[in-house]
Amino acid sequence: MNDKSDERIRELLKQALPPVRYELQRDLWPQMLERLQTRAAAVPWFDWALVALLAIWLVASPAIIPLLLYQL
Amino acid sequence: MPALEQQSDVLQQFARGELGAFESLFRQYQGEVYRWVVRIVRDPAAAEDLTVETFWRIFRAHARFDPKRNFGGWARRIATNVALDHLKSARLSVPLEEDPPAGAVQDPAIQQSLRQCTERAFSMLPAKLQSVVTLALIEERSYQEIADALGISVGAVKVRVFRAVRMMRKQLKQMGVEP
Numbered sequence: 001m002n003d004k005s006d007e008r009i010r011e012l013l014k015q016a017l018p019p020v021r022y023e024l025q026r027d028l029w030p031q032m033l034e035r036l037q038t039r040a041a042a043v044p045w046f047d048w049a050l051v052a053l054l055a056i057w058l059v060a061s062p063a064i065i066p067l068l069l070y071q072l
Numbered sequence: 073m074p075a076l077e078q079q080s081d082v083l084q085q086f087a088r089g090e091l092g093a094f095e096s097l098f099r100q101y102q103g104e105v106y107r108w109v110v111r112i113v114r115d116p117a118a119a120e121d122l123t124v125e126t127f128w129r130i131f132r133a134h135a136r137f138d139p140k141r142n143f144g145g146w147a148r149r150i151a152t153n154v155a156l157d158h159l160k161s162a163r164l165s166v167p168l169e170e171d172p173p174a175g176a177v178q179d180p181a182i183q184q185s186l187r188q189c190t191e192r193a194f195s196m197l198p199a200k201l202q203s204v205v206t207l208a209l210i211e212e213r214s215y216q217e218i219a220d221a222l223g224i225s226v227g228a229v230k231v232r233v234f235r236a237v238r239m240m241r242k243q244l245k246q247m248g249v250e251p
Contacts, residue, residue, distance in 0.1 A: 003240060009240055009241060010209045012244075013190060013240075015183070015187060016191045016194070017078050017114065017191065017194060017209050020116075020211075022119070024102060024106040027102070027122060027129075029098055031124050032124050036091075039128075064171070
C-alpha cells in the first residue's frame with residue numbers, strides 16, 4: 001500500500017464501506033441454550049442406521065417377529 | 073481465588089464439557105466475538121446468528137481445546153471461519169446505512185456513483201480476500217491480528233491485501249473509474 005493508486009482504493013473503500021462500530025444489543029445466551037437443546041434432542045444418525053438395519057432384518061426374516069414379540 | 077486461577081479452572085471445566093463453564097465463557101466473550109464477526113460480515117442481524125454459530129462450534133470442539141491456550145484467540149479464529157463461510161454463501165455484503173466519513177466533498181452524484189462502483193468491485197472479490205480487505209483496509213486492524221484470526225502468516229495477509237487491491241483496481245477500471 002505505498003503508491004497513490006493503492007491509497008486511493010483505500011479511500012474509496014472507506015467512503016463506500018465505512019468501518020462498523022456495532023455493539024451487541026442483547027444477551028445471546030437464551031438463543032445459544034435453545035440451539036444446544038435442539039441439537040441435544042436430535043437423534044444421532046447412527047441410531048437411525050440401527051433402526052433401518054432392524055427394519056430390513058425384519059422384512060427379510062419375518063419368521064423372527066413372533067420370537068421377538070415373545071421376548072418382549 | 074485469583075482471577076487468573078479462576079479463569080484457568082473455567083477453561084479446564086469447559087474442556088471437560090461442563091455446561092456451566094461454557095456459559096461463563098459465552099457471557100464473557102459473546103460481545104467480543106460479535107464485534108469481530110460484524111466487522112467482517114457488516115450485517116448486525118446476521119452477526120448475532122453467526123455469534124451463536126461460533127459458540128456452537130466452540131462447544132462441539134471443547135474436547136480439542138487445550139486449557140493452556142488463549143480462549144479469546146481460539147474463539148476469534150473460529151468466528152473468522154464462521155464469518156468466511158457466511159460470506160461465501162451470501163456472496164453479497166449488505167451495506168450499512170451509516171454516514172460516510174467526512175472527507176473531500178465532491179458532486180453528490182459522482183460520489184454516489186463512485187461508492188456504488190466501489191461496493192460492486194468489493195462484492196466481486198472472493199470471500200477470503202473480502203475479509204482481509206475489510207479487516208486491513210477498512211477496519212485498520214494490524215496484519216498480525218488478522219494473521220492470527222485467519223491462521224495464516226503475516227506475509228500471506230500482505231499477499232491477500234495486494235491481490236485484493238489489484239483485483240479491485242482492475243474491476244474499477246472496467247467500470248470506467250480510474251483509481
